Amino acid sequence: MAKAFEGAGLRYLHLVDLDGAKAGRYVNGPVLERICTQTSLQVDTGGGIKTEADLRLAFESGAAQVNIGSLAVKDRETLLGWLARYGGEKIILSADVRDRQIAVAGWQEQTRVEVTDFIRGYMAAGIRTAVVTDIAKDGMLTGSSVGLYTDLLQALPGLDLVASGGVSSLAELDTLQAAGLGGAIIGKAIYEGRISPEDLGRWAAEKSEGRGEQSEREDA
Template sequence: MQKKVYNENPLEVAKQFEASGIIRLHLVDLDGARAGRIINWKVLENIAAKTTLAIDFGGGIKTEKDIEIIFDSGAVIATIGSIAIKQAELFYQWLQKYGGEKILLGADVKDEKMVIHGWTEQTETDIFDFLQENINQGLKQAFCTDVSKDGLLQGPSLGLYKKIIEKFPDLYFIASGGVSSLNDLVQLKEIGCKGVIVGKAIYEGKIKIKDLQI
C-alpha cells in the first residue's frame, strides 16, 4: 500500500490545529501499530509539551507499561483497539484500573463485524455485542471506524452510527471514517454523535478548519 505524507512535522500540524481552536487531538502511532509496540512516544511528548491540546493516543499499546508510557508522555486518554478483542480480560482490567474516562475503545468494523490487526483480519464478533460487553465492564467512550468507508471521502456510515447511538444512548460515541464535508459533520451531530474524527478531509482541503466554527 502506498503511503501519503501530508506533513513531515507532526508538531507543526498540531500547532496549526491548536491555533484554529481545536482542543482535542487524536494521535495514532502507525509505526507502533505495525510493530506491536509504542514507537513514536517522543512525538506525543513533544506535542503535549508544546501545545495545550488534549491528546488521545493509540497504536502499539499492548501492555500496562505502554499505557503508563503514554500517560507519562502527556496523553490524557489511551486508545485501545485489537487488545480489547484478543485479550478481553486484560482490557477489562485496564478499564477498572484507569476508569472509563481514561480509556477510549477504537472499534474497526465491516458489515457490523469487528475487524482487527490493521483491518487485515475480520472476526465474527458483532459490534453491538462487543460494545455491550465492554459497557458492562465500565466502558464510557468509543469510536467506530467503518473500514469500508475510511479514507474514501464518500461519506460516513450514518445508518450504523445511528443504530449504535440508539442502542447505547449513554455511551460517548465518536464517529470515524468517510467524512468528506461540513454537511457530513452536521448530519453526524444530528444523529447524536458526541464527536467526529476528521483527518484526510482536512489534509485534502475538503474541510477548512476555519469553517468548523469551534
C-alpha cells in the same frame, strides 16, 4: 501540524502511532510528549498499545486518553484490568468494522464479533466512549455511516460515540451531531483541503456556543 490545529481554535487531537502499530508496541512517546507540552490540545492516542508499559508510556507522555482496539478483542481480561485500574474515562474503545463485524490487526483479520455486542460488553465494565470506524468508508471521503451510528446509539443508550471514516464536509458534522454522536475523527478531508482547520475551528466554536459542544478530533 498540531500547532496549526491549535491556532485554528481546535481543542482535540487524535494521534495514531503507525510505527507502534507495526512494531507491536507504543514507540512515538517523544512525539506525543512534544505535542502535549508545546500545545494545549487534548490528545487521545493509540497504535501498538499491547502492554501496561505501553499504556503508562502514553499517559506519562501526556495523553488524556488512549484508544484500545485489537487487544480488546484478543485479550479481554487485560483490558478489564486496565479499566479497573485507570477508569473508563481514560480508555476509549476502538472498533473497526466491516459489515458490522469487528476486524483487527490493521483490518487484516475479520472476526465474527458483532459491533453492538462488543461495545455493550465493555460498557458494562466502565467504557464510556467508543470510536467506530466503518472500514468501507475510511479514507474514501464518501460520507459517514450514519445508519450504523444511529443503530448503535439506539441500542446502546449512554454511549459517547465518535464517528470515524468518510467525513468530507462540515455539513456531515451537522448530520452526525443531529444523530446524537459526541464527536467525529477528521483526517483525510483536512489534508486534501476539503475542510480547513480554520473552518473547522469556527464550526466547533459556533456549536459550543449554541446547541452544545461536539468533539471534532483531528487525525494526525
